[in-house]
Amino acid sequence: MDKIYCVRADFGKYAHEFINGGYVGIGWLWGTNLSHIQSKDDLYPLYKAEYPNDISNVVIGQQVGQIARFLLELQEGTFVITPSSDTDFLYYGTIEKDSYYYADEDNCPYRHRKKVKWEKKPILRSEFSVPFQNTMRSSLTVFAVNHKNNFFEVIGRNDLIPKLEKEVKLDYYKSVLGKILELHDKEFEILVTHILSAMGFEGSEHTGRVGDGGVDATGELDVSGLAKIKIFVQAKRYKLGLKINHNVVKNLRSNIPSGGQGAFITTAEFQKRAQEIANEPGFPRIGLINGEQLVDILTVHWTDIPDDFKEKLGLKIGLVIS
Numbered sequence: 001m002d003k004i005y006c007v008r009a010d011f012g013k014y015a016h017e018f019i020n021g022g023y024v025g026i027g028w029l030w031g032t033n034l035s036h037i038q039s040k041d042d043l044y045p046l047y048k049a050e051y052p053n054d055i056s057n058v059v060i061g062q063q064v065g066q067i068a069r070f071l072l073e074l075q076e077g078t079f080v081i082t083p084s085s086d087t088d089f090l091y092y093g094t095i096e097k098d099s100y101y102y103a104d105e106d107n108c109p110y111r112h113r114k115k116v117k118w119e120k121k122p123i124l125r126s127e128f129s130v131p132f133q134n135t136m137r138s139s140l141t142v143f144a145v146n147h148k149n150n151f152f153e154v155i156g157r158n159d160l161i162p163k164l165e166k167e168v169k170l171d172y173y174k175s176v177l178g179k180i181l182e183l184h185d186k187e188f189e190i191l192v193t194h195i196l197s198a199m200g201f202e203g204s205e206h207t208g209r210v211g212d213g214g215v216d217a218t219g220e221l222d223v224s225g226l227a228k229i230k231i232f233v234q235a236k237r238y239k240l241g242l243k244i245n246h247n248v249v250k251n252l253r254s255n256i257p258s259g260g261q262g263a264f265i266t267t268a269e270f271q272k273r274a275q276e277i278a279n280e281p282g283f284p285r286i287g288l289i290n291g292e293q294l295v296d297i298l299t300v301h302w303t304d305i306p307d308d309f310k311e312k313l314g315l316k317i318g319l320v321i322s
Helices: 015-021 040-050 057-073 130-135 148-154 163-181 185-198 246-253 272-278 291-300 307-313
Strands: 004-007 023-026 079-083 089-102 112-118 142-144 201-206 214-222 228-236 261-266 286-289
Touching (some): 057 112, 163 291, 185 214, 185 228, 246 286
Parallel strands (some): 228 261
Antiparallel strands (some): 023 112
16 A cells, blocks of 8 residues: 555546546557456557557557556555646545456546545645655656655555654754754845745845845746746745644735736745635635745755855755754
8 A cells, every 4th residue: 555656637637537437547559458468568569559650669668668557556555646637636546456447438538447446635736745746747647656655644644654764754854944944034035045046036026124034025937948937925934833824825815916926935834724725716826835845945956055055054965964
């Protein structure tokens, strides 16, 4: 039960069919029942006969690998995830016994299916760590999910996380956040500005009161020249363990004009209602970054942080306390 896979539903287009029908599915080799497949090698002749124009061994290997993964690795008790169409939510469940079947007629084009016992409520993607969220960006249809312990933590299955690993993780984040909280107000503001710049934030304008312990800024997030998004950012330091309520997030939302998006960065955590408000339909979307996620982002962009801040924080590469 410690294995986790993601099976996409055409970028969420058929996610509701998956959930309502109690299954996940794939669409290769349409018209061929694959219940007899015993190994990956069994799939190669079938695939080449069905797709004769795929002459690249790399393409064939990738596609056959995904089919084999679906048929042979998604076994009883395996956790499976599928994203919603807007990608803000992740549905999850477990594969059931004798799960494979071939469906030959309904509105979903994915004929090869495995029965799934889905949980009733999806999980907000923003509740997971930054590394976990990055894993979900894979372009593959069927893939194994990394950062399993974070997944088990978020869904409340701490019993599947080794005790030692839980303790190491807790000490790690507490130590790094403790170092961040030792910064003076202005130092924290500058650090957040450096992090935003490293993430692609351009043309930022500081709109908050200097030295108030937070950052209020506007600017554009440039995604490698592919897209630009107007972002309104608020960043605040709070004591570890504190949970920010929904009114704080609502206040930020009220200051975001039409067409813009928001981001709230903090060293603390968010209440459940605050997370719901941040993704409420019909209003500007607000990305929430809690303390652990802030540490994750700092880890990813550590080499982009000026040396004087590295020395001030007393952290080495990988954010290990020196």
